[in-house]
Amino acid sequence: MAKFATYYLKYNHEFAPHDWEDRQKHLAALFAEDSNIVFGEGTPTEAQQAQGLPYNRVFEHRVYHLKCNPDIILVQIANSIDVPLENNFEQTVVKNEPSLFVIIDNRQGVRTIAIQNRRKAFSAPKRVADILAEKISNTLSNNYCYSLQILPDYYPKDLFKAWEEQQRNAQAMQFPSTYEMSDEEILRKVQMLKTEGKEYFDDSLVPSLLAMSTEAKKAKYKQKYRVMPEDKKTALYVDKTTVYMRNLLTLARATDEPVEIVTYGGTTFRCFVESDEDNTDKIVHHSFDDHLLEMLFKGKRADGQKAEPEDIDKAEGKVVEMLNDMKHLSEDVEAEENVA
Known part of the structure; x- marks a missing residue:
């Protein structure tokens, strides 16, 4: 079972934003296809720039929209880790790309983002949230003059x-x-x-x-x-x-x-009985069978057999059930709140 930490989106109304009322459509457009947005970090080398890569280190991802509700977006994002190995007394480096799942609930008025807590892939959900938020916010700011944050849904206190x-x-x-x-x-x-x-x-x-x-x-x-x-x-x-x-x-x-x-x-x-304010992973967690998410992307069940339509429907239904349990409604910063 995978553990999912609960985060939420907050849109920030900047000066003279374009099409502010369509902000959820703008987010959906960024995840319409795998290639619509690129996540990564670091300044690209000249060779990478020649290939059109905007980062030195690119985090590959793929996208799946629920058939029962396309506004619910599954994202599988992989880290890019260089692993040193010694083979026949020679040092070599191989690429390891462990991944985790992110679920974006972009239904009308909903702002939930569920991020899998899988340390093998990323050190903490907050690291994934920061990677996503930086790219998404910069893109929205450049295109529409408003920004976005991805914030954790903390347990309130001890x-x-x-x-x-x-x-x-x-x-x-x-x-x-x-x-x-x-x-x-x-x-x-x-x-x-x-x-x-x-x-x-x-x-x-x-x-x-x-x-x-x-x-x-x-x-x-x-x-x-x-x-x-x-x-x-x-x-x-x-x-x-x-x-x-x-x-x-x-x-x-x-x-x-x-x-x-x-x-x-x-x-x-x-x-929690006692709070730990320094532990950013100590946020709302939900358990979910990640084999079901893998099945939605691959079209195969955990036993390797082809996923039937009823398997897909059941898996999607469980995703919706989890999101309804962690639903976070709109907390956007509206224009009037920023008027000095």
Whole structure:
């Protein structure tokens, strides 16, 4: 399963932009064909300039538009890495081009970009976001006099700060019940937390919770532990004392999984137990089967057989489902906000 970090587009209204109302059409045009835009970095050599290459290092990419909604654009982009090898005592360099997937949700009013977190290809989703944003923004600025940013959808803050702010409105909290990490990895993290003396630490129920998680996976259940007051009229106040809550907090911290605070107004705050502002990868993540994305590009299933129309429809449906779950609506900087 691939992990996708959630980013979003923000269009910046500059002085006298051309066709500002058509900005989403302009973005779509850049990804209409593979050759419409080139991503890369570095100043090209004279030989590269003669070939018409705008960069010293070009990141090859290919594009797929969902048949069910062409405004949803899949991009597979590859890094360009020189790998030194020694063959028969001779040093040689070979090209390695590991890739990852980017999903651009360009539906009307939607600004979501999902970037696969695959360190083998790029060090972090932020690096991919910066590569895309620089080229796209420069192109739009040159052609239409407005710019664009690709920004991360961070979890707001650590859980306790958000909980204290929202506790009078907090109706419930939801903890994950299945985890990407193995039980052994989780228990090692739990032991590390034990040495740190966290005030919420309690591992007395963790083995039982992990056993429940294992059984849930076997039965193919996806659920969450929902915690709410027995009296529905009572707010869910900050609790670091009860055995049940402390164990849930300890497990969420050990697995680096977010906890959801649900308010009476229906707003959901997704937070880590403790924030790490320096970690730019710690942004909203969603799991997705990257074999399905590969199938959309290649037309073949993971078993090598030809993908049938129903396979394509199912895969595209799952892409739309993930994007609807992470949907980020318009946050453009409109003209009137820039008038001095």
